Amino acid sequence: MPLTAARVWPGAGIALADGHYLVRWPLVAVLxxxxxxxxxxxxxxxxxxxxxxxxxxxxxxxxxxxxxxxxxxxxxxxxxxxxxxxxxxxxxxxxxxxxxxxxxxxxxxxxxxxxxxxxxxxxxxxxxxxxxxxxxxxxxxxxxxxxxxxxxxxxxxxxxxxxxxxxxxxxxxxxxxxxxxxxxxxxxxxxxxxxxxxxxxxxxxxxxxxxxxxxLTGRAATFSQILWAGLGVEVAKGPRSGALGLVLVLVGAIGATFLLAGLISGYVQATAVFLFFVSLLAVRRLLLVRAPQAVAVLMKVPFLIRLAAGVWVGYLVGKVVISYFWTRTETFLPVLASACAAIAVITLLTLPPPGNPYRELPRPRSRHGV
Structure with missing residues (x-):
């Protein structure tokens, strides 16, 4: 099931695979x-x-x-x-x-x-x-x-x-x-x-x-490596193309807008937020498909450093936005704008690496191995 879901949306496959360590006890894994x-x-x-x-x-x-x-x-x-x-x-x-x-x-x-x-x-x-x-x-x-x-x-x-x-x-x-x-x-x-x-x-x-x-030892470890390798192949294919890719972008933008509904006041803001996320996901897709060399250069920076930098920059941007709007409106617009800015920064700084990200994971060697 994880590999089948990953063919449509790699993230769904990874989510369904998380917890597969239970294959060591097959009946427990099933139930x-x-x-x-x-x-x-x-x-x-x-x-x-x-x-x-x-x-x-x-x-x-x-x-x-x-x-x-x-x-x-x-x-x-x-x-x-x-x-x-x-x-x-x-x-x-x-x-x-x-x-x-x-x-x-x-x-x-x-x-x-x-x-x-x-x-x-x-x-x-x-x-x-x-x-x-x-x-x-x-x-x-x-x-x-x-x-x-x-x-x-x-x-x-x-x-x-x-x-x-x-x-x-x-x-x-x-x-x-x-x-x-x-x-x-x-x-x-x-x-x-x-x-x-x-x-x-x-x-x-x-x-x-x-x-x-x-x-994850013995056969369970082997199964884990095979599963992650298969998921990595699907991730390495990059963003889905054609109608499926468009659907995933629209679903992602609708989902993100819906989750932020508690901060949105009115249909105009909702439309603006939706278009923002469509643009963000489109830019992300464009970078992964059209500029893999630039993404590869960014990937040379360790992920944790990029994530920390994204959180820090997002915090600074959010602080500036909130300070500017706080006395100019009684709505949640400052919080909404800062949240969107932070999400954009973190999304663009934590792009997935090109190729199979799981191909070099160390294989567990024994029960007491890493």
Whole structure:
């Protein structure tokens, strides 16, 4: 399934493959998605308030599941969506039927996308950093195992903290699209207990590194290398061409605009944001297809340095934008503009390398190997 999905969208294939260390126990690997889905259903049906942000413990469970594999996080998020949509009784149950799509369903779908940033995208970010460490030829091999674990913990903790700080703004449509305002109970848990998510997710990321080393031996290690090689071939093909490439650009732009809906005021801003992301994804595609030499030069700079530079530049740009607009508007336009600028900088500085990015990953040599 991961390789099939990767032929359409490499990112989807990588997400579905994350957690394949369970192939060491074939029956567990086949059934692992079921309990993750059921946990998601239970949390979706029983969580307090209108959305999961009312309980940091609920979110911590999702973070724990996701760090053991993005595929498991996807199963849990899908289960939560089912439980929340079908079994949970929201406070807005008496909304008029003609308003239900706009006031209830679309904001709930948005909340699942925000949750997926934590359960799927964050684990994939940790996985990407780990692979960069494993492929770093400049690191002494005895140091790789320690650097990999430290990098996983730091990346997971930073991702959890960032998500906890941004999620309340992204979840605003749950309330404002129905004419209310976010309650203190919906915002305070993430603002006051973000440290709990950092600890849980960081510890789980470290446990995941150790679990990978223990499980990926023998036939499981061989399977892992073959799987990553196959995924690398799909990544090496670059952006999809023709109608599929256009569809992926449009879907990506629509998804990004939808996730930022909590910061958008009106259809004019929504259209502007959508066109911005279409342009950004088009430029990214153009660089990868038409300027591979320039991308190759950029790739000579280590990924972690490029990522740090992107975050720093994005922060500076955002600070300037917010300072300029803050007293000129009462909307979230300053935050929206700074978020778009930061996303653009990070996207262009972290382009994927040309060729197969997984071809040089070290093969686990033994149960106690790196």
């Amino acid at each position: 692992a998605g079921v309990p993750c889905f059921l946990v998601g259903v239970a949390l979706g049906a029983t969580h307090p308030g209108e959305v999961y942000s009312y309980s940091v413990l609920v979110i911590a469970v999702f973070g724990l599941i996701g760090q053991f594999g993005a595929a498991f996080g996807l199963w849990a998020t899908t289960g939560y969506a089912f439980g929340d949509l079908v079994l949970h009784v929201p406070a807005t149950v008496y909304v008029a039927e003609e308003e239900r799509l706009r006031v209830v369903v679309l904001p709930m779908l948005l909340s699942y996308g925000v949750l997926a940033l934590f359960t799927v995208v964050a684990p994939l970010t940790v996985l990407g950093v780990r692979m960069m460490v494993l492929g770093a030829t400049w690191l002494p091999r005895p140091a790789v195992r320690w650097v990999e674990c430290a990098a996983a913990v730091l990346t997971a903790g930073l991702a959890a903290y960032t998500w906890a700080r941004t999620a309340p703004m992204l979840l605003r449509p749950i309330f404002v699209w129905s004419g209310s305002v976010p309650t203190v109970d919906a915002v305070a848990p993430l603002q006051q207990r973000a440290w709990l998510l950092v600890v849980v997710v960081g510890a789980t990321a470290a446990a995941r590194v150790l679990l990978d080393r223990w499980a």
